[in-house]
Structures are given as C-alpha cells and as structure tokens.
Amino acid sequence: MVLKIRFLPHAQADNLKPLKDKIYIATRGSALALAQSNMILAQCKAALPQFDFELKIIKTTGDKLQTVSLAKEGQDLPKGLFTKELEVALLDQTADFAVHSLKDLPTELPPGLTLGAVGRRADVRDVLLYRDRAVAKNGGSQSTASVETRRGFRPGLRVEDLPSGAVVATSSTRRKAQLLEKNPKLQVPDIRGNVLTRMIKLTDKPDLDATVLALAGITRLGYRISSIGKLEGDGIPEGLLATVLELDVMLPCVGQGAIGIEVRQNDPRTREICDKLNHLETFQAVTAERSFLAGMGGGCLSPVAAFAEVKDNQLKMRAISFASGPVRRADAVSEPNKGAELGRQLADKLRDH
Numbered sequence: 001m002v003l004k005i006r007f008l009p010h011a012q013a014d015n016l017k018p019l020k021d022k023i024y025i026a027t028r029g030s031a032l033a034l035a036q037s038n039m040i041l042a043q044c045k046a047a048l049p050q051f052d053f054e055l056k057i058i059k060t061t062g063d064k065l066q067t068v069s070l071a072k073e074g075q076d077l078p079k080g081l082f083t084k085e086l087e088v089a090l091l092d093q094t095a096d097f098a099v100h101s102l103k104d105l106p107t108e109l110p111p112g113l114t115l116g117a118v119g120r121r122a123d124v125r126d127v128l129l130y131r132d133r134a135v136a137k138n139g140g141s142q143s144t145a146s147v148e149t150r151r152g153f154r155p156g157l158r159v160e161d162l163p164s165g166a167v168v169a170t171s172s173t174r175r176k177a178q179l180l181e182k183n184p185k186l187q188v189p190d191i192r193g194n195v196l197t198r199m200i201k202l203t204d205k206p207d208l209d210a211t212v213l214a215l216a217g218i219t220r221l222g223y224r225i226s227s228i229g230k231l232e233g234d235g236i237p238e239g240l241l242a243t244v245l246e247l248d249v250m251l252p253c254v255g256q257g258a259i260g261i262e263v264r265q266n267d268p269r270t271r272e273i274c275d276k277l278n279h280l281e282t283f284q285a286v287t288a289e290r291s292f293l294a295g296m297g298g299g300c301l302s303p304v305a306a307f308a309e310v311k312d313n314q315l316k317m318r319a320i321s322f323a324s325g326p327v328r329r330a331d332a333v334s335e336p337n338k339g340a341e342l343g344r345q346l347a348d349k350l351r352d353h
Helices: 031-047 061-065 083-089 172-184 196-205 215-220 268-277 281-297 336-352
Strands: 022-027 052-057 097-101 113-118 126-131 210-214 240-245 258-262 304-311 312-319 328-334
Touching: 022 031, 022 083, 022 097, 022 268, 031 126, 031 258, 031 268, 052 061, 061 196, 083 258, 097 336, 113 268, 113 281, 126 196, 126 215, 172 304, 172 328, 196 210, 196 240, 210 215, 240 304, 258 268, 258 336, 281 304, 281 312, 281 336, 312 336
Parallel strands: 022 052
Antiparallel strands: 097 258, 113 258, 126 210, 126 240, 304 312, 312 328
16 A cells, blocks of 8 residues: 655744645555555544545566466465555655565565555455355366266355365465364365456366365455355355364464554554554454564465454463474464563473473
C-alpha cells in the first residue's frame, strides 16, 4: 500500500485549509490483495477525509511466477517474491505506504523500512475444502472429470476422516506437516494459483480430493460457509463444502489473518497516519509471532506455526515446529508489550528441545 502526501509548510498553514492532495496506496493486483487494500482505503478515507486516496496496482515477481511455467507445482517460491516491488517503491520514494498480507512479509525487512501498522486481525483459522458427495458424480465445472474417479464427502469432514491415499493439495509446508500428523496416510502435493483458481482445480481434477485455504482470505473475498458447510459466493464452482479447522488441528502461520502496512523509517508524518490505522492488540500479537519466526531462522516456507493473542491483559502464545525431527510444541505468557521477548523465548524452547 502506498501513500504519497504533500503537506503545507507550517508558516502557510495557519489561515489555510489542508490541500486536497492525492495519496497513492500501493497494492498487488490479486483479488485478495485488492479486497484487503480496499479495506485499508476505507479506513484511510474515514481517518483522513482531507486527502484524496487512490489505489496503485504493482505486479510483483511472485504474481508473475504464479502464471508462468517457472511456477511448477512441487517448486518452492522464495520468500519476498510478493513484497519486493512494493518495497522498491517505498525506497525510491514513489510510495509512502505498502500494504501486505502480513504472512507474506519477511521478518527481516530491507534497511530503512519498518512495519508501521497492523490492521485488526480476522479469523486466523484454516479451512478444509472438498467436493460434496451428492454433487461430485455430476462432473466438474468444465465437465472434464469422469464419474468413476471423482470422489466426494459428506459435510463436516475431518482431516482424520479422509481415506488412505486421499490427496490434499497445499503448497504450505506448515499445512502439510500438520495434515500428515493428523492423518499420516494422506498425499499432500503442491498446488498453485489464487483462491478461485484452486477451487476450480479442486472441482475439476479427479486426482484432487481436498485443499486447505485461510478462512480470512475466503471471507475477505466475499465467500461464506453456510450452516450446513456449503461454500457460497459469486463465481464459486458448484458442489464445494468446507470445514473450519480448529487451532488444535491446524495452527496458523505467523501473521495469518492480519494486514500489514510497511513504511520508511524515521518519517514522522507517515507514522502519525499509521497510528490511526494500527490495532494495538493485533500488533502486539504479531510482533511475538514474527519474533518467533525470526528466532527459528525461517520464513513463510518453514514448517513452523504460531498464534499469539492478547487475552485478560496477557499476551499468550503457542507454537509448533516440524523443522527437524519429531514435532515440538511450546507455549508461554508475557506482558502484552513484551512480544519480541516472548517470541524469542519460544523459539529458544523449540530449537533446544
């Protein structure tokens, strides 16, 4: 997200109204990125009505690789691919704010940049998506799948209910590890594409049985899960069901459900604006999570997970690691303003366990 702001000199401001200046919000062009950036745009307009805000779409390397042959399933995308171009815009001062899905933002930022604000967090849980048994036999949205090979399931499907050899596609090492812990007989190949693309693949490809997506992303795109577990919304292929995975089944990745605003350091004017957008308790929680991830020496591709929240005036955090050997778990509590220390403490526990 990017803001470009012009302020009146103090000597001229006494008798004049603020300029109706243009503020550019830099964002990726994916449907989810635009949905999230429009949320920030609305907050900016409400907090700073004297300015004229406009989204500026920047295509990142990661966006390009999603659609070319280099983004083959089974191949990891390096960290920072969805943030680099936005950070370049900040550093060359063509942008003042950059908006990210916080889970995509590396814990180590380029010199001169910092995480200025974090919006109120959405639901951090993941969702298991799968075909409805009653609809699967009718074929996919492209009618390419044979009736015999399409497998469907009843509503309320749990990970442990999936049959031996069932294919749950996900590109997340964190999700793969937790899926296999609950059901070691699963197959967990990679899958690429945006949310809707993955839904269509699940509907059309008979060799896929399920996938896992973030509930926050589904919700921000306007999709919903009905009381009977049916996934609903404009453009969704027919016959998809969803089960929300509780945290004891699938702990989220660091920063999941949060929107981060990256800015240049030592810029008091943009800091004032960030103060209007920041949700303190979410910022405290993700500070702990990002500190944990940095302490584990990993990025968004690491098989670790963590969730922190401020509750009863305490910062409570739990973490899990599959980085080496058997699964390791830890939890701890601290004062809300000591998230960085809490994250390092849990990382030390899991590394030295």
